[in-house]
Amino acid sequence: MKEMRELLDVGQPKRKKREGYQGHESWTAWNVSLWLNNDESMYRTGMDLLRKYQYDRNGKRRSRDKQASLAAAAMLDYLPTKTPDGAKYSKRSLMLALRDNIED
Secondary structure, eight states, rough: OHHHHHHTTSSSSOOOOOOOOOTTTTTTHHHHHHHHHHSSHHHHHHHHHHHSSSBOOOSSSSHHHHHHHHHHHHHHHOOOOOOOSOOOOOOHHHHHHHHHOOOO
C-alpha cells in the first residue's frame, strides 16, 4: 500500500503548475499576443483603441490596465472567437497583449 501512495504522490504537496509560456502567462496569452502583434490590421486596430481609451472624460490619463481592458473589450467586437491556431480571444488574453504595447 505504501508503494502505491508513493506512486500516486498521495500526501505530497501539490506541485506548482508550469509557470508561463514564452514569457506569457499561458499558451493562449502567448498565441493571442503573437497574432495581435504580427497581423498588421489587428495591430493597428489595437493601437487605435489604446489611443482612444488613453484618457478619461476629464482628461486624466488612465492606468495601463484600465486602458488595455477597455481596448480589449472593444476589440472583441471585431474578432472571430479564436485565433487561426485555435487560441480563444478573450478580454483577458487581449488585455495582456495590448498592455505590453502601452508606453509609459
